[in-house]
Amino acid sequence: MLDVQRLDVFYGDVQVVWDLSFSVQDGEIVTLLGANGAGKSTTLKTLSGLLRPRRGRILFDGVPLERLAAYEIVARGVAQVPEGRRLWPGMTVVENLLLGAYPRAARQGVEAALERVLTLFPALAERRRQLAGTLSGGEQQMVAIGRALMARPRLLMLDEPSLGLAPKIVERIFGVVQDIRRQGVTVLLVEQNAHLALSVADRAYLLETGRLVLSGAGRDLLADAEVRRAYLGI
Amino acid sequence: MIEQLFNGLVSGAVYALMASGLSLIWGTLKMLNFAHGEFYMLGGFGVYLGLLLAGFSPLLAVPLAMLGAGVVGIVAGRLVIHPLLDQPGWDVSPVIATLGLSILFQNLALHLWGERFKNIPYYIEGGVDLLGIRMAWQRVLIVAVTVVMIAVVVIALRRTWWGRALRATAQDRDAAMLAGINVYAVYLWTMGLAAALAALAAAMLAPIYSVNPWMGTALLLKAFIVCVLGGLGSLGGAILGGILLGTTESLTVILWSSEWKDVVAFVLLILVLWVRPAGLLGTREW
Numbered sequence: 001m002l003d004v005q006r007l008d009v010f011y012g013d014v015q016v017v018w019d020l021s022f023s024v025q026d027g028e029i030v031t032l033l034g035a036n037g038a039g040k041s042t043t044l045k046t047l048s049g050l051l052r053p054r055r056g057r058i059l060f061d062g063v064p065l066e067r068l069a070a071y072e073i074v075a076r077g078v079a080q081v082p083e084g085r086r087l088w089p090g091m092t093v094v095e096n097l098l099l100g101a102y103p104r105a106a107r108q109g110v111e112a113a114l115e116r117v118l119t120l121f122p123a124l125a126e127r128r129r130q131l132a133g134t135l136s137g138g139e140q141q142m143v144a145i146g147r148a149l150m151a152r153p154r155l156l157m158l159d160e161p162s163l164g165l166a167p168k169i170v171e172r173i174f175g176v177v178q179d180i181r182r183q184g185v186t187v188l189l190v191e192q193n194a195h196l197a198l199s200v201a202d203r204a205y206l207l208e209t210g211r212l213v214l215s216g217a218g219r220d221l222l223a224d225a226e227v228r229r230a231y232l233g234i
Numbered sequence: 235m236i237e238q239l240f241n242g243l244v245s246g247a248v249y250a251l252m253a254s255g256l257s258l259i260w261g262t263l264k265m266l267n268f269a270h271g272e273f274y275m276l277g278g279f280g281v282y283l284g285l286l287l288a289g290f291s292p293l294l295a296v297p298l299a300m301l302g303a304g305v306v307g308i309v310a311g312r313l314v315i316h317p318l319l320d321q322p323g324w325d326v327s328p329v330i331a332t333l334g335l336s337i338l339f340q341n342l343a344l345h346l347w348g349e350r351f352k353n354i355p356y357y358i359e360g361g362v363d364l365l366g367i368r369m370a371w372q373r374v375l376i377v378a379v380t381v382v383m384i385a386v387v388v389i390a391l392r393r394t395w396w397g398r399a400l401r402a403t404a405q406d407r408d409a410a411m412l413a414g415i416n417v418y419a420v421y422l423w424t425m426g427l428a429a430a431l432a433a434l435a436a437a438m439l440a441p442i443y444s445v446n447p448w449m450g451t452a453l454l455l456k457a458f459i460v461c462v463l464g465g466l467g468s469l470g471g472a473i474l475g476g477i478l479l480g481t482t483e484s485l486t487v488i489l490w491s492s493e494w495k496d497v498v499a500f501v502l503l504i505l506v507l508w509v510r511p512a513g514l515l516g517t518r519e520w
Binding site: 091099103 | 410415
């Protein structure tokens with residue numbers, strides 16, 4: 001479904017992603033792991049069109065995305081839950097969710113989509129008219145995921161969803177991610193929390209300072225000695 | 235007294251229209267539009283052209299002037315502001331660019347239409363006796379049209395897809411892009427809307443004060459002050475600030491003299507920056 005080929009991404013003159021290639025198949029949960037500054041978020045931003053790669057290709061079902069603007073990429077079925085949630089603080093939960101369906105194709109059946117999201121996150125239903133800026137971290141994360149789902153994406157990308165959240169909430173969020181996959185949405189997950197990510201992912205890629213250093217099935221990486229030492233603290 | 239208060243309301247309406255547009259541009263594009271007085275001026279000339287040269291009725295000339303100014307706003311946005319976005323120096327570049335636009339528009343108007351003040355006939359003659367004073371229909375019209383226009387804008391911002399997209403772009407631009415909103419298009423629509431609002435203000439005021447290439451300059455300064463008064467970026471603040479400035483100026487005319495009227499704006503500015511720099515409704519999202 002997603003085929004990333006030899007991506008080179010720069011911030012000005014500084015290269016942060018080197019020759020990155022990976023893929024995501026339909027129905028998978030794939031995770032990009034790595035420490036802070038490894039280039040994971042940069043990669044997601046490039047996939048979403050917020051950044052332009054200097055070299056390389058991004059193919060989504062064979063369609064090249066690397067030259068498209070961010071709003072065009074969403075319309076093609078690729079939605080991102082950004083790092084730090086990035087909700088609109090002065091708008092209510094419902095307004096935040098509704099705007100997720102902004103692309104024209106997603107506007108049909110927006111009422112039904114809204115109900116589905118509120119069923120997925122019952123805690124939000126009680127807070128629908130609350131200003132997003134007043135929500136707790138966990139609630140904000142739920143709104144952010146819900147907002148991305150409103151675009152009816154075929155590929156959902158999550159950038160560090162566990163950041164700053166209590167373990168109980170994180171568990172809940174990862175449960176939801178698995179529900180989402182069961183409903184037919186493919187998931188690309190960027191996480192610093194390797195243990196959590198590897199417990200849900202089918203396959204994983206490990207980045208270090210912008211380069212791919214390891215890849216394989218989730219289980220295999222969980223068992224890998226290097227990974228265990230460096231990222232799982234075992 | 236009541237007459238002056240009424241006049242204050244009329245000025246307040248004009249200030250509110252101007253400041254709303256400025257506030258929209260600041261809130262969404264995060265820039266100060268120094269050409270805003272010229273959007274106002276172009277609106278005035280637009281009505282002049284429509285009424286006196288083409289012979290349209292005000293019902294047609296005013297909306298056309300708004301549309302014309304809106305188009306100018308969009309084109310100016312695309313040609314002048316768009317290339318500056320995402321480039322270094324954004325805190326200064328739009329100021330310089332819009333100052334340049336301001337000079338361009340003033341001299342263009344001077345060249346096209348000359349320096350003589352153009353008079354425009356009142357849209358409605360006569361007045362009405364209310365609360366012991368005579369209110370000219372033209373002035374009542376200014377207040378009425380302003381109230382309606384601002385109500386339309388506020389409702390559009392709250393209830394329409396486009397309005398919510400604008401608010402989202404103002405509050406978090408990257409998140410807006412990720413939601414599928416074309417923020418560059420939003421920026422252009424914002425400039426167009428702001429210009430149209432300024433043009434409306436001029437179109438309504440033109441019969442009273444006439445039209446000339448520099449009519450926007452003094453008003454721009456007051457519009458900025460109103461924005462600071464109400465809180466930069468707050469639409470409600472722009473409206474509240476406009477009414478506040480308008481009525482305070484009028485009260486000053488009664489209590490002191492009309493020579494002190496223009497001082498009021500700056501006194502209020504200093505007071506606000508001293509006591510509550512964020513403005514009356516500042517740091518509130520809209």
